[in-house]
Amino acid sequence: xxxxxxxxxxxxxKDYEGAASTMCRGCGxxxxxxxxMRAYFESSIDPRKVIKLSxxxxxxxxxxxxxxxxxxFNAVHGRxxxxxxxxxxxxxxxxxxxxxxxxxxxxxxxxxxxxxMRRNVNIxxxxxxxxxxxxxxxxxxxxxxxxxxxxxxxxxxxxxxDLAELAITLGATYVARSFSGDRKxxxxxxxxxxxHSGSAILDVISPCVTFNNHEGSTKSLKYAKGHLxxxxxxxxxxxxxxxxxxxxEGTDHEVKLHDGSRIRLHKLGKDxxxxxxxxxxxxxxxxIAEGKFxxxxxxxxxxxxxxxxxxxxxxxxxxxxTQDDLQPTLEQLQQINGNLMK
Amino acid sequence: MDTPTINDLNICVATENGSGxxxxxxxxxxxxxxxxxxxxSKNMFPSNIQGLPTWYEIRASAEGYLSRKDxxxxxxMFNDATAAKDIHRVRDGGLILYDDSTPxxxxxxxxxxxxxxxxxxxxxxxxxxxxxxxxKQRNMVYVGALAYLFGIDMEVIKAVLEDTFGKKPAxxxxxxxxxxxxxxxxxxxxxxQNIARLEQIPNGNKGKIITEGNTAAAIGAIYGxxxxxxxxPITPSSSLAESMEYYLPRLRKPKDxxxxxxxxxxxxxxxxxxxxxxxxWAGARAMxxxxxxxxxxxxxxxxxxYYAEVPCVFLIVQRGGPSTGLPTRTQQSDISLMxxxxxxxxxxxxxxxxxxNSCFDxxxxxxxxxxxxxxxxxxxxxxxxxxNLWSSEPLKLEKEPYELGKRLGAEQLEEWAKAxxxxxxxxxxxxxxxxxxxxxxxxxxxxxxxxxxxxHDADAKYSEDENDYKYILDRVRKKFETARKFVPKPIIERExxxxxxxxxxxxxYEPVREARDRLKARGLKTNYMLIRALPLTGEVRDxxxxxxxxxxxEQNRDAQMAAIVKDEQxxxxxxxxxxxxxxxxxxxxxxxxxxxxxxxxxxxxxxATA
Numbered sequence: 001x002x003x004x005x006x007x008x009x010x011x012x013x014k015d016y017e018g019a020a021s022t023m024c025r026g027c028g029x030x031x032x033x034x035x036x037m038r039a040y041f042e043s044s045i046d047p048r049k050v051i052k053l054s055x056x057x058x059x060x061x062x063x064x065x066x067x068x069x070x071x072x073f074n075a076v077h078g079r080x081x082x083x084x085x086x087x088x089x090x091x092x093x094x095x096x097x098x099x100x101x102x103x104x105x106x107x108x109x110x111x112x113x114x115x116x117m118r119r120n121v122n123i124x125x126x127x128x129x130x131x132x133x134x135x136x137x138x139x140x141x142x143x144x145x146x147x148x149x150x151x152x153x154x155x156x157x158x159x160x161x162d163l164a165e166l167a168i169t170l171g172a173t174y175v176a177r178s179f180s181g182d183r184k185x186x187x188x189x190x191x192x193x194x195x196h197s198g199s200a201i202l203d204v205i206s207p208c209v210t211f212n213n214h215e216g217s218t219k220s221l222k223y224a225k226g227h228l229x230x231x232x233x234x235x236x237x238x239x240x241x242x243x244x245x246x247x248x249e250g251t252d253h254e255v256k257l258h259d260g261s262r263i264r265l266h267k268l269g270k271d272x273x274x275x276x277x278x279x280x281x282x283x284x285x286x287x288i289a290e291g292k293f294x295x296x297x298x299x300x301x302x303x304x305x306x307x308x309x310x311x312x313x314x315x316x317x318x319x320x321x322t323q324d325d326l327q328p329t330l331e332q333l334q335q336i337n338g339n340l341m342k
Numbered sequence: 343m344d345t346p347t348i349n350d351l352n353i354c355v356a357t358e359n360g361s362g363x364x365x366x367x368x369x370x371x372x373x374x375x376x377x378x379x380x381x382x383s384k385n386m387f388p389s390n391i392q393g394l395p396t397w398y399e400i401r402a403s404a405e406g407y408l409s410r411k412d413x414x415x416x417x418x419m420f421n422d423a424t425a426a427k428d429i430h431r432v433r434d435g436g437l438i439l440y441d442d443s444t445p446x447x448x449x450x451x452x453x454x455x456x457x458x459x460x461x462x463x464x465x466x467x468x469x470x471x472x473x474x475x476x477x478k479q480r481n482m483v484y485v486g487a488l489a490y491l492f493g494i495d496m497e498v499i500k501a502v503l504e505d506t507f508g509k510k511p512a513x514x515x516x517x518x519x520x521x522x523x524x525x526x527x528x529x530x531x532x533x534x535q536n537i538a539r540l541e542q543i544p545n546g547n548k549g550k551i552i553t554e555g556n557t558a559a560a561i562g563a564i565y566g567x568x569x570x571x572x573x574x575p576i577t578p579s580s581s582l583a584e585s586m587e588y589y590l591p592r593l594r595k596p597k598d599x600x601x602x603x604x605x606x607x608x609x610x611x612x613x614x615x616x617x618x619x620x621x622x623w624a625g626a627r628a629m630x631x632x633x634x635x636x637x638x639x640x641x642x643x644x645x646x647x648y649y650a651e652v653p654c655v656f657l658i659v660q661r662g663g664p665s666t667g668l669p670t671r672t673q674q675s676d677i678s679l680m681x682x683x684x685x686x687x688x689x690x691x692x693x694x695x696x697x698x699n700s701c702f703d704x705x706x707x708x709x710x711x712x713x714x715x716x717x718x719x720x721x722x723x724x725x726x727x728x729x730n731l732w733s734s735e736p737l738k739l740e741k742e743p744y745e746l747g748k749r750l751g752a753e754q755l756e757e758w759a760k761a762x763x764x765x766x767x768x769x770x771x772x773x774x775x776x777x778x779x780x781x782x783x784x785x786x787x788x789x790x791x792x793x794x795x796x797x798h799d800a801d802a803k804y805s806e807d808e809n810d811y812k813y814i815l816d817r818v819r820k821k822f823e824t825a826r827k828f829v830p831k832p833i834i835e836r837e838x839x840x841x842x843x844x845x846x847x848x849x850x851y852e853p854v855r856e857a858r859d860r861l862k863a864r865g866l867k868t869n870y871m872l873i874r875a876l877p878l879t880g881e882v883r884d885x886x887x888x889x890x891x892x893x894x895x896e897q898n899r900d901a902q903m904a905a906i907v908k909d910e911q912x913x914x915x916x917x918x919x920x921x922x923x924x925x926x927x928x929x930x931x932x933x934x935x936x937x938x939x940x941x942x943x944x945x946x947x948x949x950a951t952a
Contacts, residue, residue, distance in 0.1 A: 048785045063791055070784035071621055076646050082608070082616025085425070088618070089570050089604040090626035091783050112616065114607040216893070233491040251478035285350065310606050318604065319625030319781055320568040323744045325602050326627070328569035328593040330739055336561060336589075337736035340551035342505040 008044035008240060016041050026181030027060050028206030028221075029128050035183050036097070038124070038186040039190035043261075047056040051087055051094045055080040055109055056136055059101035059128035060207070064106045066180055076108030082117035084123050085307070091317035092308035095194065098125040103133050105162045106142040117199045119171040122306040124200045127163055128180070131219035132207035138211035149216030165284045167201040168277060168299045173306075174200035175280070175299040179228055180207065180223070185295060188236035188263065192297065195238075197258040198306040205293055218291075229287045231272045231296035232265040254301050263297060274300040344435065345538055348371055349379045349404040351492065352411040355418040356428045356482065360392030362478025363420070364486050366507075368731075369396040369517075371552075372502045373485075373494050374402055375510050382408035382732045382852075384928050389669045393422045398814070402540060402758045408732065409853035412930040415537050418484045420462075425450050427498050429572060437535050438449055439487055441480075458533050463940050465523040470516060479520045486524025491533060496525065511796040517602035551736050554607020554726035555701040558737060559657055561584030562705030563629055570621035571605040571615035572627040575637065577669045578725040579659040582631040583607075617638035619647045622654035625749070625781030625795060627709045629655035634663045634676045637683060645684025646795040648818070650767070651777065653712035653747075656680075657705060657721045658730040663925040671724035671926030674726065680720045681876055681906060688817060689822050691829060692720045692876040696851035698734035700874070701727060704830070708948050710745035716779055717818075724897070726928040728851040740936040745882055748778040755786040767791045768814055775820030822877060829875035832882050835870035843889035844938075847873040849928065850895045856931035861938065868893075872905065878910055886914040891945075893938050895921040897929060919945070 004012035016037040025028050040047065045199045047069040055059035056077035062070045075083040084096050105113050111190040131144040140148075143163065144156045155257070167175045178186040186204065191199035207213055207221040217223060232253070239260035247254065253265040255274060265274070272281060280299040287294035316325075355370075357363035364385075371383045381402045388394035401411050417432045419425050419440045428448060434436055434454040442459025451457070470476040489499060499521060507513045522875075562581050563571075583841060587605055594602050608614035614630045621628035631638065637658060645912040648655050660676045662668030680692055691711055693704040704721050712719040733886035750758070755765060765788045768777050780789040791802040799810035817899050836843075846854045853874055871885045886892060886907065892902050892914065901920040908915040921937045925930045 012806040015843070048790065051782045053620070067788055069787070071780075072792040072794075073620070073650075074792065074796065075619070076642050076795055079612065079616040079643060083620035083623075084611075085606075085622040086570060086572065086617035086620025086622075086626075086628060087782070088620075090621040090624035090628065091781075094624070094782055111609055112613050115613065135431060238938045293456075308604075312600045314602055315602040315603060316597055317783060318602065319595070319620075320785060321567070321602055323567065325597055326569060327565050327593070327744075328595075330741070331563070331737050332593055333737055334560070337551050340553045340557075341549075341738075 007041055009046055010138050011041070013037065013041050014235045015069070018068040019064050022061065023058060024210050027058070028130065028208070029059055030157040032088040032126065032128055032186065032204055032206055033066045033181065035186040036181070036190055038187050039194060040067065040235050042187065043191050043194055044240070045095065045194060049093070049095055051096050053080050053084045053087065053096055053098045055100050055104035055158070057104045058102040059099055059214055060104055062128070063099050063176060065096070078104055078107070080104065081109060081112040081205070082151065085116055085119065085121045088121055088123065089311070089313070090310060090319045091124065092313055093317050096123045098123050098182055100125065100127050102127060102129045102141040104145040106163060106203065110161070114166070114170050117167055117170040117201065119268065119307040120171055120173055120198045120310070122197055122308060124202070124338070126190070126202045129203055129219070130206050131217070132208050132212035134208050136213055145218040145252040148218040149214070150215055151211055154252065162284060162288065163201065163203040164294070165281060165300050168280055171199070173198035173203045173301040173304050176201070177203045177205070177293060177297060178226055179205045179293070181225065182228070182295070185234065188234050189297060190241045191236040191238070192257060192263045194260040194262070195257040195259045197264060198304060202278070218290060227292045229290070229292035229294050230268060231283065231298070232268050233292060234266065234297060235264045237262045237264060237332055256302070257299065258302070265297065277304070299330060315335040347404070348537070348540045348541055349402050349543070349565045351373065351402045351415055351540065352413060353400045353416045353418065353488065354414045354431065355398045356424055357396055357481060359388050359390050359394045359396045359423050361481060363396065363398065363481045365478070366481040367400070368489060369502050369506065370485050371374070371400050371731060372505070373489070373499045374400065374540060374910060375552055376498045376502060376581055377495060377540060378543035378548070379540055380404070380406040380408070380546070381733060384410045384726070385730055386927060387670050391645055395421050395790065396413035402721065406929065407852070407856040409856055410930050412932040416488070418488070419450070420484065421767050428596050430735045435537070437537055439484060446510070446896050451624070456535060457543040458491070458528070458535070460527050460559045462524065463807040466520055469519050469523055475516070475769065479516065482517050482520035483524035484665070486521035487528050489521065490525040490820050491535050492511045492538060493541055495542065496522070503528050517761070543580065549731060549736060552731050552733050553698055554581065554721055554729055555584035555695070555698060555733055556659065556729060557585045558698045558701040559705040559723060559728070560719065560769045561589055561737060562702035563655070564589055564875065565739060566706035566709040567627040568629045568709065569628045570602065570618060571627070572608045572617040573631050574608050574611045574614050576611070576633045576636050576659050578729045579631045579633045579636070579657070581719070581729065582657055582659060589731050601802070602793070611636035612643070618654040618840050619643050622652045622712070625783065629657060629709070631657040631659065633659050633661050634679065637676060637679055641684045644690070645688055647718045648684060648688050648690065650793050650795055651685070651716040651779070651818070651947040652793070653716050654718050655708045655712050655721070656718060657708070658723060660722065668926040670725070672824065672849065672928055673897050673924060673926060674724055675924065677898065677904065678905065680722055681695045689819070689877070690718055691715065692722045693751070693830060694722045694847045694874050695727065696848055696872055696874070696875070698732050699738055702737045703740070711825070713749065714747040715776060715829070716747060716820055717821070724849050735861055744774060748776055750784070750837060751781050752784050752786040755780070755784070759788060765789070767801050767802040768798060770820070773821070775817050775819070793829040808896060813872045826877045826879055829877065829879060831879050832874055832885065833872040834870065834885055835882065837867065840867045842866065842889040842894065842939070843869045843871060845871045845873060845885070845890045845892055846895035848897070853929040853934055854895055857934035857938070859933060860935050866938070866942070876906065879906065884909055886911060886917070890917060892918045893921050893941070894918050895923070895929070895934055897923050899924045910911065
């Protein structure tokens with residue numbers, strides 16, 4: 001047997017695997033997990049430095065199916081953003097990845113999700129977006145498009161929440177959209193998100209093969225594939241690789257990330273600068289008007305501090321502080337007592 | 343005519359919220375405290391910023407009783423909206439002070455009390471230039487009037503003003519001017535009263551501090567090592583988190599030149615609970631502070647922390663419920679809510695402080711309990727403790743090492759590995775129900791596991807197997823039984839042969855202490871137990887078993903603690919007589935005495951002769 005390929009920290013792709021998936025056969029979520037594992041492997045990230053978080057729903061089960069060497073926390077419905085925020089504050093040296101669904105994020109967890117982005121908590125947050133509740137068997141979620149038809153024939157007439165637009169508006173600093181089946185685009189986007197310091201939101205269209213894959217659904221495999229609108233082709237270049245050769249002036253755009261890695265964007269038609277917030281929002285709306293899914297690195301803001309840094313937390317994780325660090329002295333208490341006598 | 347008592351006086355100041363009376367009342371209270379007289383204050387304030395009625399009661403007690411008194415000697419009638427009612431709250435022979443800048447309406451006259459007027463409005467108009475401050479300084483005039491009538495030393499008042507407004511000499515001067523005007527006016531009028539004199543007691547309150555339970559608990563939590571603090575504003579707990587915001591930068595030395603804590607005002611209580619569960623899971627000492635409605639919202643995450651066995655601390659300052667209820671009034675009506683918080687079978691540890699030092703101490707130790715038992719821990723305070731000013735012994739720190747429980751580091755895991763021992767996250771290795779845990783960041787190959795709120799087995803694997811499920815539920819219950827041996831024991835005072843017991847908890851401590859003395863004076867001797875934690879300890883069980891009649895004093899309608907006691911010890915159920923005070927006001931000894939005598943009379947005519 002040929003020896004498995006090892007990455008820079010001598011791990012093979014197998015070292016990034018998890019328990020066997022319990023998703024339906026052909027589920028988009030499994031494809032996303034595959035891209036996620038690939039991204040960690042390619043970026044040579046030590047799984048022991050990663051924490052995996054999720055809420056409740058099909059998508060939220062998936063962190064058990066990758067990176068078995070990482071600590072994981074499958075919390076309660078809609079609360080992953082809050083749990084991840086707390087975990088990140090307790091130990092900001094670890095790299096959180098959150099996996100959530102459109103119900104978990106855009107409905108029950110919308111408030112906490114918004115405030116996590118407002119704070120720019122350092123996290124890679126993937127929404128496995130299929131427009132439907134799977135575990136409870138097929139109800140519309142808040143990302144279902146107007147006119148989309150439920151399996152039983154019911155038509156959705158309430159506008160969808162566009163998670164990418166919401167993320168840009170509320171302060172996320174890395175916002176991308178992709179499609180579960182487009183591994184070539186998704187993997188580098190995940191790598192970029194992992195390298196980014198701050199809230200990186202990936203809205204990934206991930207068809208539900210059981211409850212939302214029929215004629216009339218705008219999140220079916222067939223519909224999604226036929227309506228993708230990529231802004232650019234992209235490559236992720238980790239800090240340890242020094243590729244400048246194939247950069248083409250005028251057609252390529254490069255985004256530099258905090259850890260020294262780069263995302264090279266190859267223009268497809270129009271000029272697009274992902275650091276331009278207004279352009280990003282306009283592009284999303286233009287795609288919606290055409291019934292398309294704008295995909296790629298939609299928005300990037302390199303100028304905002306992530307939350308733990310903004311809070312000026314000490315380098316040592318709070319979880320590692322000792323009594324000596326945490327407990328003030330007896331003399332300080334006496335001083336307080338003295339002040340309270342006045 | 344009665345001779346005036348010495349240092350025994352209960353003053354009620356009736357004003358409008360937002361009128362600046364908080365400052366005047368504070369100065370008045372602190373001046374009496376500084377004279378060395380044992381005293382307490384109760385602030386009965388509305389859920390409002392400006393305009394609704396508020397009452398502030400100051401009790402001076404030569405005998406050192408600090409609970410609210412139900413008999414009012416002096417009413418400062420400074421709120422027209424409530425005056426008609428306020429005049430009837432004064433005892434016969436009492437005194438009503440009022441602003442006679444305009445004549446007193448006839449309906450505010452009553453018999454049997456003395457009236458003393460002084461033109462506060464007119465005096466202030468003369469002394470203070472027209473400004474928003476003027477209206478507020480009207481309240482300073484009654485401070486002077488009371489000082490003259492009852493003998494509060496003006497020098498002491500000056501000292502309190504300096505302590506309070508140290509950096510603002512203009513404010514001190516202007517306040518003093520108004521206080522002095524009230525004083526001089528009554529002096530010139532030769533006003534007298536015959537109710538009480540306040541006299542300085544040399545070294546009377548020496549070494550004592552004045553603080554609020556929320557401040558004491560905030561400092562306690564800082565000493566306990568809180569490093570992730572997430573909260574959402576809610577009366578009456580906001581000042582706890584705000585005290586932490588004030589004290590943390592003053593008390594914690596920086597590390598790497600940066601902060602050793604994160605204090606986050608969350609978007610709601612659901613988020614603050616989620617955050618502390620995440621932080622506790624990741625190994626920080628994490629806490630939130632809130633009140634009943636917040637606990638309601640936090641329920642789901644509390645269940646998660648219970649079942650996934652994540653340490654986290656909830657400092658709860660109870661208020662009047664249900665729903666919005668009486669947000670600015672006190673109650674102990676969330677005992678059942680905390681004890682059984684969340685869906686499914688849950689039971690939680692409650693530490694129940696009763697004074698300033700236990701607010702400090704229990705807040706500090708709550709983190710040790712959370713880490714030791716890997717579970718949510720509640721510190722069950724209430725508004726009376728949390729937001730009223732209490733005179734107290736100085737905060738006392740027990741120097742003891744943090745109890746981090748069965749948390750395994752990489753080195754320990756390596757020793758386990760060498761010894762051929764397996765790390766099983768949810769396995770009862772030691773037979774005490776408490777498993778071992780690791781936290782993220784531990785890079786030992788055996789360390790990581792997957793935490794979930796869904797069914798899991800002893801190895802933290804997803805499982806819907808009935809035996810796996812039951813194993814965890816039973817073990818977590820066993821852990822709770824172990825906690826019984828560790829939580830604070832009750833404070834018990836007993837005399838041999840006495841068969842009547844009074845049991846209470848939390849802020850009922852002070853009124854019950856006084857009530858027992860009064861009952862004794864009337865011939866009913868009682869033994870006494872202050873419950874300080876749930877689960878109930880063996881000492882509680884024994885005390886209950888030993889007595890024939892048990893009066894259980896609670897500040898809720900449904901006798902929530904009695905229900906817990908009866909559930910655990912059904913055989914004592916018939917002996918328990920609940921004494922329930924749930925009007926939102928701090929309990930008075932008078933009310934406790936009355937209910938006990940009423941109950942004794944109807945149940946056991948023989949013992950009710952006193």
